[in-house]
Amino acid sequence: MFAYHLRLALLSLRRTPVVSLLMIVAVGLGIGVCMTMLSVYALMAGDPIPEKSDVLYAVQLDNWSPDRPFGEPNEPPRSLTWRDSLALLERTPAGIPRTVTVGTGFVVEVPGAQDVRPEIVTARAASVDFFSMFQVPFIHGSAWSASHDADGAPVIVLSRALNERLFGGEDSVGRELRIGNDLLRVVGVIDHWQPTPRFYDLSVGAFADTDEAFVPIALFDRHQQDWGGVSGSINCWQAPPAEGVFHSECVFAQFWVELPDETAVADYRAFLDAYVNEQKKLGRFARPLNNRLSDVNTWLDVNEVVQDDNSVLLGLSFMFLAVCLLNTVGLLLAKFLGRAGDVGVRRALGASRTRVFGQHLVEVGLLGALGGLLGLALAWAGLLGVRRLYVDYERVAHLNAELVAIAVGLAIAAGLAAGLYPAWRICRIQPATSLKTQ
Amino acid sequence: MLQMKGISKVYRADVVQTSALRDFNLTVDEGEFVAVTGPSGSGKTTFLNIAGLLEAFDAGSYLLDGQDVSRLGDDARSRIRNEKIGFIFQGFNLIADLNVFDNVDVPLRYRGFRAAERAQRIQRALELVGLASRGKHLPSQLSGGQQQRVAIARALAGEPRFLLADEPTGNLDSVMARQVMELLEEINGRGTTIIMVTHDPELARRARRNVHMLDGQVTDFTEFEAAIRVRETRAAAGA
Numbered sequence: 071m072f073a074y075h076l077r078l079a080l081l082s083l084r085r086t087p088v089v090s091l092l093m094i095v096a097v098g099l100g101i102g103v104c105m106t107m108l109s110v111y112a113l114m115a116g117d118p119i120p121e122k123s124d125v126l127y128a129v130q131l132d133n134w135s136p137d138r139p140f141g142e143p144n145e146p147p148r149s150l151t152w153r154d155s156l157a158l159l160e161r162t163p164a165g166i167p168r169t170v171t172v173g174t175g176f177v178v179e180v181p182g183a184q185d186v187r188p189e190i191v192t193a194r195a196a197s198v199d200f201f202s203m204f205q206v207p208f209i210h211g212s213a214w215s216a217s218h219d220a221d222g223a224p225v226i227v228l229s230r231a232l233n234e235r236l237f238g239g240e241d242s243v244g245r246e247l248r249i250g251n252d253l254l255r256v257v258g259v260i261d262h263w264q265p266t267p268r269f270y271d272l273s274v275g276a277f278a279d280t281d282e283a284f285v286p287i288a289l290f291d292r293h294q295q296d297w298g299g300v301s302g303s304i305n306c307w308q309a310p311p312a313e314g315v316f317h318s319e320c321v322f323a324q325f326w327v328e329l330p331d332e333t334a335v336a337d338y339r340a341f342l343d344a345y346v347n348e349q350k351k352l353g354r355f356a357r358p359l360n361n362r363l364s365d366v367n368t369w370l371d372v373n374e375v376v377q378d379d380n381s382v383l384l385g386l387s388f389m390f391l392a393v394c395l396l397n398t399v400g401l402l403l404a405k406f407l408g409r410a411g412d413v414g415v416r417r418a419l420g421a422s423r424t425r426v427f428g429q430h431l432v433e434v435g436l437l438g439a440l441g442g443l444l445g446l447a448l449a450w451a452g453l454l455g456v457r458r459l460y461v462d463y464e465r466v467a468h469l470n471a472e473l474v475a476i477a478v479g480l481a482i483a484a485g486l487a488a489g490l491y492p493a494w495r496i497c498r499i500q501p502a503t504s505l506k507t508q
Numbered sequence: 509m510l511q512m513k514g515i516s517k518v519y520r521a522d523v524v525q526t527s528a529l530r531d532f533n534l535t536v537d538e539g540e541f542v543a544v545t546g547p548s549g550s551g552k553t554t555f556l557n558i559a560g561l562l563e564a565f566d567a568g569s570y571l572l573d574g575q576d577v578s579r580l581g582d583d584a585r586s587r588i589r590n591e592k593i594g595f596i597f598q599g600f601n602l603i604a605d606l607n608v609f610d611n612v613d614v615p616l617r618y619r620g621f622r623a624a625e626r627a628q629r630i631q632r633a634l635e636l637v638g639l640a641s642r643g644k645h646l647p648s649q650l651s652g653g654q655q656q657r658v659a660i661a662r663a664l665a666g667e668p669r670f671l672l673a674d675e676p677t678g679n680l681d682s683v684m685a686r687q688v689m690e691l692l693e694e695i696n697g698r699g700t701t702i703i704m705v706t707h708d709p710e711l712a713r714r715a716r717r718n719v720h721m722l723d724g725q726v727t728d729f730t731e732f733e734a735a736i737r738v739r740e741t742r743a744a745a746g747a
């Protein structure tokens with residue numbers, strides 16, 4: 071029966087090409103707009119590290135000006151000073167994974183390689199737990215050791231892409247790179263890794279690329295002056311001293327800890343309070359205690375990764391889809407009731423209501439599927455447009471298999487939703503009445 | 509085969525009520541060819557619609573093939589229409605978008621026959637009405653007589669026991685009307701029970717039995733039949 075109904079649906083499509091096209095376009099437009107917004111929104115609102123997002127906590131300390139908060143009504147800054155970061159890194163109780171991380175950049179060259187040009191890479195200084203806490207996958211080698219981490223040994227971890235550019239993609243563990251006057255030994259190469267949003271450091275945008283190289287925080291600390299310094303936003307409430315931002319109350323470093331449960335969180339909170347109270351005695355932290363621990367999803371909220379207008383746009387796009395569907399309902403009603411005579415004949419010849427209903431649902435499903443394909447094409451074009459308009463959304467704005475499946479599913483569901491009422495109406499047609507009035 | 513007792517049917521439209529059938533009684537036996545005549549508005553089509561389970565009635569009892577059909581649900585009624593009853597309508601009622609073959613196919617589809625069996629039945633039905641070569645034509649490419657023959661083929665393809673025809677020749681000229689009538693007689697000759705509504709006394713007389721309706725009731729068909737019989741006897745005697 072399905073094949074028969076599909077044949078009838080195709081026939082009907084060919085008989086009324088204009089109305090059919092209108093309906094397909096209406097569904098397609100609605101789906102296209104919805105999918106565009108939905109795919110942007112889904113990736114923005116997505117959980118970048120679902121297995122661990124509730125045990126990873128970003129730390130905030132309120133070292134801001136005594137006169138005003140960092141943000142209204144009483145928000146602490148979203149990064150830490152260098153000295154607090156290093157202090158917490160050292161003093162966080164044993165057994166609690168912790169990491170300090172800050173964006174940087176430098177010029178790397180492969181010593182002795184004539185054909186590889188030196189290049190500027192966006193890099194990240196981090197303490198070693200970074201890799202295990204954030205589940206960074208390695209293809210070659212591994213993270214540096216704890217002693218390398220403590221000593222600030224001249225070691226480096228490369229991204230897959232950078233390894234390809236510098237070493238043609240081969241296992242480069244043990245090879246050396248020159249940065250400034252230092253030679254750094256490659257200890258690991260990570261696989262493609264792109265948490266979206268890039269939760270671990272939102273200061274340069276939630277959808278920034280992951281970094282191309284990673285170096286120990288202690289090594290970076292020694293090269294405060296001669297490497298590229300901090301790349302990322304640096305916020306200050308008072309002018310930094312002559313020694314520079316690393317010795318100031320300016321904030322720019324991210325600090326994360328991994329806490330398995332509520333007790334651990336409470337203990338760590340107490341630890342932070344104790345630390346700040348101690349610093350208060352030294353004349354810092356003039357504001358009342360205002361330390362924060364935010365798990366990953368809270369952290370994304372705090373940083374307003376999904377802005378309100380994105381939610382509004384998503385809502386509007388669904389309303390637009392609803393309007394498109396209402397139009398389709400109207401067109402379908404007109405189209406179906408226009409063939410009431412034929413339906414009356416089919417009913418007289420023995421088609422049950424279910425059969426008539428099924429026939430029209432198949433037709434509607436077909437329109438929905440075609441509308442979905444059109445919608446997919448429109449969504450693809452729409453995302454292309456989003457990419458052009460907002461450089462920051464480049465990573466977000468692309469289609470994947472999942473979204474394609476959602477689009478087609480949504481289209482068929484939308485088509486069916488629009489078609490249920492007209493199909494129901496037409497299957498209530500009485501055989502006799504339509505046979506009498508020729 | 510068909511047994512109606514005390515059937516009544518009232519149409520209510522706003523304030524106006526029309527009694528289309530009033531205490532209608534009729535029994536039709538297997539293999540009969542019944543012609544129903546009567547003035548316009550006397551309830552002929554209403555009777556046919558009720559007989560064909562296209563419409564419900566308000567009171568009375570109706571046994572079709574020994575089965576009480578008054579309480580059946582829509583699905584069961586659809587199945588009986590599909591399996592036991594063939595319809596021929598005055599306006600042909602072919603589906604304009606489907607070609608001749610597919611039109612005849614419609615009731616067979618709902619019957620659930622396999623493709624091979626459907627093709628065979630369609631072929632046979634079209635041969636019977638002399639349109640075997642027109643399978644690919646659309647209804648609009650056929651004459652009125654041909655269209656009505658397609659409708660007859662459609663009604664016959666499922667081999668129903670019971671054929672209901674509402675003025676099957678009403679839209680045809682007299683030559684074509686005679687052809688259709690001959691076809692119906694042939695079908696009846698093979699055992700199919702036929703009830704045919706007609707305005708044409710000529711055609712009615714060719715049927716084996718006549719029922720005359722007036723104001724939603726059957727009026728003295730016995731007299732009418734007796735009159736014919738008398739005439740036939742006289743003719744036979746005179747010969």
Ligand SMILES: Nc1ncnc2c1ncn2[C@@H]1O[C@H](COP(=O)(O)OP(=O)(O)OP(=O)(O)O)[C@@H](O)[C@H]1O
Nearest residue numbers: 519521526527528547548549550551552553554555
């Ligand atoms: N759907 C309806 N709604 C209201 N009244 C109806 C309806 N169908 C029929 N009637 C009325 O019922 C009566 C019988 O109608 P019916 O169609 O059975 O007559 P008929 O004998 O077939 O007439 P004709 O020879 O003109 O076809 C008429 O008075 C008609 O107006």
Ligand SMILES: [Mg+2]
Nearest residue numbers: 552553554674
């Ligand atoms: Mg009539």
